[in-house]
Amino acid sequence: MALARWVGRAIGLDVPRDFCVVAICEDGTVRSAGRVPSTPEGLAMLAESLLRSDRVALEVTGSCWEVARILEAHVDRVVVVSPDDTGISSARAKTDRLDSRTLASLLWRGELEAVWMPDERCRILRRRLARREQLMRARTRAKNEIHASLQRRLQARPPCSDLFGVKGRQWLAGLELPVEERESVDAGIRQIEFLDAEIAAAERLVAQQALSWPEIRRLMTVPGVNLVCAATFIAAVGNPNRFLTSRKLVAYLGLDPKVRQSGEGPARSGRISKRGSASARWALVEAAWSAVLQPGPLHAFYERTSARRGHGKAIVATARKLAILFWCMLTRSEDYAHQQPSLTKKKLRRLEITAGAPKRTKTAAGVWSTNEMMREAELQLARQAEVSYRRMVTDQQAGAPARPKVGAGVTPERA
DSSP states (O other): OBOOOOSSOEEEEEOOSSEEEEEEEETTEEEEEEEEESSHHHHHHHHHHSOTTOEEEEEOOTTHHHHHHHHTTTSSEEEEEOGGGTSOTTOSSOOHHHHHHHHHHHHHHTOOBBOOOOOHHHHHHHHHHHHHHHHHHHHHHHHHHHHHHHHHTTOOOOSSSOTTSHHHHHHHHTOOOOHHHHHHHHHHHHHHHHHHHHHHHHHHHHHHHHHTOHHHHHHTTSTTOOHHHHHHHHHHHOOGGGOSSHHHHHHHTTOSEEEEOOTTSOOEEEEEOOOSOHHHHHHHHHHHHHHTTSSSHHHHHHHHHHHHHOHHHHHHHHHHHHHHHHHHHHHHTOOOTTOOHHHHHHHHHHHHHHTTOOSOOSTTTTSSSOOHHHHHHHHHHHHHHHHHHHHHHHHHHHHSOOOOOOSOTTSTTOO
């Protein structure tokens, strides 16, 4: 939401690594105010020099949230903006001094749109999930190096499906390799073991935080949605009630299609915008891959879309459908209507074990050994829900009056 024109002082901060460049706009006149060190002490001195009626603007950087935390107690408001919304990155002349002056001028005129500032709980969850993702990528690189060593020596495929499981590691240990390749393989195995332990520790912290977060456990009632997907979505979105409609949430996550229209021609929709959190989009797409394998309305929606648009677009459309479903569940404080209770219990029990709970307890007896008749009954209910969804869509399509496609068919107003 854009800010109104400000009558007090507007402070613009450009935050490189070692210092902050300060500019002040007062009554429409912009002046540079030097720079301060980007340290807690330097920012504390800057905060003491500001007035309670001041507003401060800075762009999103790696340290912007800490800068905002230090300054927000001393000023009227700290506004963190996206670099894409300021036009600074495309300016012909770009320096730290000019950037700070531009921010101060735009803030004073009320032309800046603030990004959402996550609270402390969301920031902690984001950092833990980001650390887990970095560890996962490092483990993938180590595994790829081992595969490359085997390929260089023309080794045959392993006799097991998981090269890095128990049998796979025994097979690797028994291979006759040159000295340098054996050193690479052994070093990679040691690195993978270390990263496995670090990933488990990061997931334990995320699980412990999820146990006290009802919204995460609510999202896990959807078949195909695991802890990582639910936690990543909540960390990216925060409070879903800040979105008035599900359409705004879809646009925030970058799952809305781009629209191109010029002159009298109709508007055309293209690829998704990919704005916002890339990790949240990845988590929703991964969940969509699992959700479409389960019987239910999501499976029916995927098949209907896949028949018209193909598999890839159908998966992205299902991810968008999941985002809308999550918004409805969270804003209404309701669990998924077509959940499979035994599957949900298993996921929540696995969440407790990941958080550090003992694997065997009296209260958890029977969670894993679910009665086969009960499980089959749940799947039958899910199939009935899928059939009901197909019938509802067919009835809606048959009863919809035919109308000519005029104007921008991909926009709400059909301009």
